[in-house]
Amino acid sequence: MAQRLAGNGRSSIIYGMTHPLVTQLHFARSEFMRCLEGLSDEDARKRLLPMNCISWMIGHLAVQEQFYWIYLAQGKVIKPKLYELVGYGRPASTPPLDEMLEAWQAITAVADDYLTTLTTEPLTTHLTQGETESRESVGTMILRTTYHYWFHTGEAHAIRQQLGHGELPQFVGNMETAVYRPHG
Secondary structure, three states: OOEEEEEOOEEEEEOOOOOHHHHHHHHHHHHHHHHOOOOOHHHHOOOOOOOOOHHHHHHHHHHHHHHHHHHHHHOOOOOOOHHHHHOOOOOOOOOOHHHHHHHHHHHHHHHHHHHOOOOOHHHHOOOEEOOEEOOOOHHHHHHHHHHHHHHHHHHHHHHHHHOOOOOOOOOOOOOOOOOOOOOO
């Protein structure tokens, strides 16, 4: 199980028995948040076309996590209006940074209620909620979510560079919490 620790207003995960794929997702999340350090609401809401703004990206990643790990896995929705604002294919929006961060934090905390319980066995199964069944296995969904974070981390970095932000991370951060370990 993962244990949350508070520090500097953010939470981090100490990895114990968490499945290695979930550990990598947690690391991708932390790197995305590291990319956002020092970002103002004004800059988070700027759109450099054709890209979406950074605050949209935060909410957009939260939408995916809510659909996969809260709705499909747990049968609930905690931010019902978020998809309309920042979902895939929805009209462009420039939501407030604090609202998107709050939604992301709430969603990832509830998502972790499911993710931190995963073992290898269910990773090849498909989640079902009512008539909705996932197109991909749980393991593939974890990979898709992880890669989605890396995609938007790079995009957010590019936006911040274009906005003239200095002292941005130059490389993948401290991997002490996401080191390779065999799982079996």
